[in-house]
Amino acid sequence: MSANKLVAPEGRADAPARETARRARTRERLLDAAYRQFSEHGINGASIEAIADDAGFTRGAFYSNFGSKEELFFALTERENRARLETLREHFSRLVAPLGETGGKPAPAHIEGIIADVMSFQPDIRQWCLMQSEFRLLALRDPDVAPRFLAAAQSFQRELATMIDTAVRAVGVRFRIDALDLTRLLVDQFDSAMQEAILAGDEDPDRSVREKVMRTLPLLVHSLTTTLDGD
Amino acid sequence: MSANKLVAPEGRADAPARETARRARTRERLLDAAYRQFSEHGINGASIEAIADDAGFTRGAFYSNFGSKEELFFALTERENRARLETLREHFSRLVAPLGETGGKPAPAHIEGIIADVMSFQPDIRQWCLMQSEFRLLALRDPDVAPRFLAAAQSFQRELATMIDTAVRAVGVRFRIDALDLTRLLVDQFDSAMQEAILAGDEDPDRSVREKVMRTLPLLVHSLTTTLDGD
Numbered sequence: 001m002s003a004n005k006l007v008a009p010e011g012r013a014d015a016p017a018r019e020t021a022r023r024a025r026t027r028e029r030l031l032d033a034a035y036r037q038f039s040e041h042g043i044n045g046a047s048i049e050a051i052a053d054d055a056g057f058t059r060g061a062f063y064s065n066f067g068s069k070e071e072l073f074f075a076l077t078e079r080e081n082r083a084r085l086e087t088l089r090e091h092f093s094r095l096v097a098p099l100g101e102t103g104g105k106p107a108p109a110h111i112e113g114i115i116a117d118v119m120s121f122q123p124d125i126r127q128w129c130l131m132q133s134e135f136r137l138l139a140l141r142d143p144d145v146a147p148r149f150l151a152a153a154q155s156f157q158r159e160l161a162t163m164i165d166t167a168v169r170a171v172g173v174r175f176r177i178d179a180l181d182l183t184r185l186l187v188d189q190f191d192s193a194m195q196e197a198i199l200a201g202d203e204d205p206d207r208s209v210r211e212k213v214m215r216t217l218p219l220l221v222h223s224l225t226t227t228l229d230g231d
Numbered sequence: 232m233s234a235n236k237l238v239a240p241e242g243r244a245d246a247p248a249r250e251t252a253r254r255a256r257t258r259e260r261l262l263d264a265a266y267r268q269f270s271e272h273g274i275n276g277a278s279i280e281a282i283a284d285d286a287g288f289t290r291g292a293f294y295s296n297f298g299s300k301e302e303l304f305f306a307l308t309e310r311e312n313r314a315r316l317e318t319l320r321e322h323f324s325r326l327v328a329p330l331g332e333t334g335g336k337p338a339p340a341h342i343e344g345i346i347a348d349v350m351s352f353q354p355d356i357r358q359w360c361l362m363q364s365e366f367r368l369l370a371l372r373d374p375d376v377a378p379r380f381l382a383a384a385q386s387f388q389r390e391l392a393t394m395i396d397t398a399v400r401a402v403g404v405r406f407r408i409d410a411l412d413l414t415r416l417l418v419d420q421f422d423s424a425m426q427e428a429i430l431a432g433d434e435d436p437d438r439s440v441r442e443k444v445m446r447t448l449p450l451l452v453h454s455l456t457t458t459l460d461g462d
Contacts (some may be wrong), residue, residue, distance in 0.1 A: 043453060
């Protein structure tokens with residue numbers, strides 16, 4: 001198949017393309033506004049009017065893009081998860097690939113370096129944590145929201161698990177527990193450290209989350225890995 | 232000191248004792264009602280009127296016992312944490328003490344049995360999880376509530392950590408990580424399994440939490456313990 005087949009004849013596709021791009025920008029601005037409003041006022045406190053207004057649009061523009069506040073919330077979660085996974089993927093491949101086969105388990109200090117680097121690229125810990133806590137509670141209380149929330153969380157964990165599994169296999173080790181179970185363990189530790197940093201009123205939550213996570217994660221990963229030949 | 236000194240002369244202390252007992256019963260009934268109302272309607276949804284009414288008291292009776300809804304919530308958390316710790320303590324000592332010195336690390340299957348037994352005594356997983364999630368979110372958002380919430384959570388974790396540490400030492404092993412860090416890990420895994428069971432709409436959340444926790448906890452404890460002489 002020639003690549004030319006995928007290119008629209010000159011000029012023809014411009015108007016729909018512009019429309020699509022404009023629509024995408026509107027959605028992005030609504031999502032940005034929603035992030036600000038949700039994390040500041042909570043799900044119940046943030047009205048659709050306030051979100052539309054913050055983004056510089058009308059209520060009508062909101063509803064032509066999202067059916068409800070919950071739908072917007074799911075779109076926002078998906079966008080943020082996507083962005084985080086992309087960043088993690090880049091850093092994993094940049095950091096882990098050059099290690100090659102070490103012929104043994106990487107030392108905790110080594111694992112520590114990788115986790116520290118990967119974690120230093122998690123933006124907006126405070127806002128993200130508040131938004132997630134809020135959304136999780138809504139899902140825990142609302143059986144209509146719960147399945148979709150759980151599916152989004154599990155999809156994130158599965159992608160991250162595959163990424164982590166690929167990374168450790170490239171280094172010549174494997175986990176002694178299911179990669180998904182381990183991923184859950186890491187994600188839970190991270191979430192819990194985020195919450196604790198916020199509760200403690202830490203001025204630099206990002207740094208204190210890193211410090212907390214470093215107390216357990218490297219040893220945890222080290223203890224739960226073994227060489228591919230069962231060392 | 233004679234034990235007799237602690238006993239009030241006959242008849243004299245009856246009235247104040249009755250008053251104290253009556254007051255304690257009122258508090259207990261308000262706490263029971265609050266548990267029902269909070270877990271059903273959430274913190275914001277449960278009014279002081281509804282709680283007092285559910286307990287069969289007036290608003291006045293509420294305020295003569297608790298200064299605010301948050302204070303009631305803290306009292307409830309403390310009561311529930313206390314009850315859970317007591318139950319755990321009984322089961323730990325009943326289960327772990329007879330093991331004695333095994334002269335090596337207990338096998339994961341053995342640890343599994345202990346955890347299964349300890350966990351089978353966690354009542355009301357759903358209600359407790361909802362109440363805790365709600366309270367945690369309130370604390371995350373309110374800097375006035377946060378320090379006290381964090382202190383209560385940490386005090387629970389410290390007591391549990393001491394209990395776990397004592398139990399494993401009695402068996403002749405020690406943790407390769409700080410007992411408090413390990414406890415946090417276990418508590419987080421438990422919380423996360425509770426939330427997932429509720430989100431998944433499991434008909435028997437207690438059972439599915441046990442199943443989930445069993446996938447990781449025994450191996451985790453096994454991997455992170457070593458014999459006292461560093462085996």
